[in-house]
Amino acid sequence: xxxxxxxxxxxxxxxxxxxxxxxxVVFLGLAGIFLAGARSPGPVRxxxxxxxxxxxxxxxxxxxxxxxxxxxxxxxxxxCYACHEKSKPPPIRFDDKGKIVIPKEHSxxxxxxxxxxxxxxxxxxxxxxxxxxxxxxxxxQVKFDHIPLLCGSxxxxxxxxxxxxxxxxxxxxxxxxxxEAQRLSCANCHDPHTPRISKLAPAPGPHxxxxxxxxxxxxx
Amino acid sequence: MSAQPTPPDRTSDAAMxxxxxxxxxxxxxxxxxxxxxxxxxRELGDFTSTEEFLQKYYKEMxxxxxxxxxxRIEREVKAQYGIRPHVRDLRPMDGVEFVYCLNLTRxxxxxxxxxxxxxxxxxxxxxEIQYIRVLKMPHGSMDVEKxxxxxxDKQVPDKGFFYMxxxxxxxxxxxxxxxxPVNATWQEKDGITVIDYDWCIxxxxxxxxxxxxxxxxxxxxxxxxxxxLNPEMAYLGNRPRKQGVMxxxxxxxxRTRAGKYPACLEVCPVGARKFGNILDPESEVSYILxxxxxxxxxxxxxxxxxxxxxxFDK
Numbered sequence: 001x002x003x004x005x006x007x008x009x010x011x012x013x014x015x016x017x018x019x020x021x022x023x024x025v026v027f028l029g030l031a032g033i034f035l036a037g038a039r040s041p042g043p044v045r046x047x048x049x050x051x052x053x054x055x056x057x058x059x060x061x062x063x064x065x066x067x068x069x070x071x072x073x074x075x076x077x078x079x080c081y082a083c084h085e086k087s088k089p090p091p092i093r094f095d096d097k098g099k100i101v102i103p104k105e106h107s108x109x110x111x112x113x114x115x116x117x118x119x120x121x122x123x124x125x126x127x128x129x130x131x132x133x134x135x136x137x138x139x140x141q142v143k144f145d146h147i148p149l150l151c152g153s154x155x156x157x158x159x160x161x162x163x164x165x166x167x168x169x170x171x172x173x174x175x176x177x178x179x180e181a182q183r184l185s186c187a188n189c190h191d192p193h194t195p196r197i198s199k200l201a202p203a204p205g206p207h208x209x210x211x212x213x214x215x216x217x218x219x220x
Numbered sequence: 221m222s223a224q225p226t227p228p229d230r231t232s233d234a235a236m237x238x239x240x241x242x243x244x245x246x247x248x249x250x251x252x253x254x255x256x257x258x259x260x261x262r263e264l265g266d267f268t269s270t271e272e273f274l275q276k277y278y279k280e281m282x283x284x285x286x287x288x289x290x291x292r293i294e295r296e297v298k299a300q301y302g303i304r305p306h307v308r309d310l311r312p313m314d315g316v317e318f319v320y321c322l323n324l325t326r327x328x329x330x331x332x333x334x335x336x337x338x339x340x341x342x343x344x345x346x347x348e349i350q351y352i353r354v355l356k357m358p359h360g361s362m363d364v365e366k367x368x369x370x371x372x373d374k375q376v377p378d379k380g381f382f383y384m385x386x387x388x389x390x391x392x393x394x395x396x397x398x399x400x401p402v403n404a405t406w407q408e409k410d411g412i413t414v415i416d417y418d419w420c421i422x423x424x425x426x427x428x429x430x431x432x433x434x435x436x437x438x439x440x441x442x443x444x445x446x447x448x449l450n451p452e453m454a455y456l457g458n459r460p461r462k463q464g465v466m467x468x469x470x471x472x473x474x475r476t477r478a479g480k481y482p483a484c485l486e487v488c489p490v491g492a493r494k495f496g497n498i499l500d501p502e503s504e505v506s507y508i509l510x511x512x513x514x515x516x517x518x519x520x521x522x523x524x525x526x527x528x529x530x531x532f533d534k
Contacts, residue, residue, distance in 0.1 A: 016238070017238075020238070020241060020242060023245065024241075024245045027245055027246075027248070027249035028249070030249065030253065031248075031249055031252035031253060031256070034252065034253050034256030035252065035255075035259075037256070038256045038257075038259035039259070045346055045347065045440075046346075047346075048345060048346045048347075048348055050345060050445065050448070051335045051338070051339075055330075055331070055332050055335045055336075056332070056335060056336055056339050056487065057487075058336075058486050058487050061489065161511075161533075164504065164507040164511075165494070165503075165504035165507065166494060166507055166508050166511070166512070167491065167533075168491045169486075169488065169490075169491040170481065170485070170486075170491070170494075170504070171481060171485075171486040172480065172481065173479045173480055173481070174476070174479065174480065174495060174496045174497065174503070175313075175479035177479070178478070178479030179479055179480070181481075184491075189489075189490070189491075197328070197490060199328075199375040199376060199377065200328070200330060200375065200376065200489075201374060201375060201376075202329060202330045202331050202371075202373065202375075203330060203331035203332055203334065203335050204331070205331065205369065205370050205371065205372060206348060206350060206353070206369065206370065
């Protein structure tokens, strides 16, 4: 005996054809959707702006006397005796609160060396006998291009670190056999009159591909 | 069992039509669905040449193989970016082990290192891939769980916080290397853990193993504007990566193995970053580890023994 079922009656045959026709449409429809999905471009990425080139800049913040000499730039700021008179030290004036008065000729100077105005006397560093040099407390005279010696007379540990390469910026070659390293001097970063480095705007943080995660509940 | 005594007529047109119709529809639908599901493979084709597919493992390449590989990379970069790069295979130097020191007293959290790194190392700009994360941490704690790398302050440094940049720590005992199933990442003798981007299969085990979240995965094809590509490249360093491979900080191999300082160090405006050869007693890093208060290593309890040291002044 043949175990297979017999062909159904005509009515059932029509129903089967209907089913098959329906399934064909469904299959073709699905195939169409698959194809359309495969062809269409992926989800559009959010636009991330390129970082401002100023954040990639490696040039030092300030130019020292040495840099100005090297670049053959205007040195008139260092030509003290164009205005001052030799052998006549300019007087230092204070207001009634005991704060130093910066003369208007030097209005670009903001005094802020050390907290509580403890180090605002010009002649702590400048040499009153010869304004074109600086002087250390022990009387040694220092030229403008040897300032680490002057700064280090108070900031000893910092000078020691700087000498070892542990303080301050460096660039160039770590391997001194292959090339030179460029070291920066104190005044390349610090304004001697206001040495504290001021706050600055940070570069942009990481951008998210998706929505930001919900901020953690306080206390976590 | 059928009650009908006569066997069904299997030669009739009606039976064949229905059966072949069913088969045909199923086969057509199936093939279409298969073709549609394979369609994304077409996108993989544009950066994988036969030559790259047949390329040997980095450590097994002869100098001639390497020359061929470098020429292929130069050709492919030229085709994609229109710039002929200078690709080198720089090997570790003798008597050199690199160490990085970062001064937490000095860092102001300006994130310049993050972007100098991206520019130097040809990371994808969209989606963003960055090797360095700067954590903003409250004073008095070393708990990285309290750190926030999405800070959005107008001015830095913020009062009451310090900043801790985190990048690949170049561990002496790297967990990422242990988990790689294909040895596509390994530690070189100068201490840098490198990745052969042509050998990586993109399984991301290393990303999961790294306790510092230092490894990045290229989920999509990296996007770098043509005029932002750094043409000075190294095979194990900053040559352009492709979709589906891992990447991470490699101490700027293309610079440091040529004797130069890394890009993140040179851009640091406060000189918080120090780098050098720990085997040279005269180097800056030797001095720092000798003389400074060194907060030994990040997550030292993990036993990873990083070559990246955080320290303080005074």
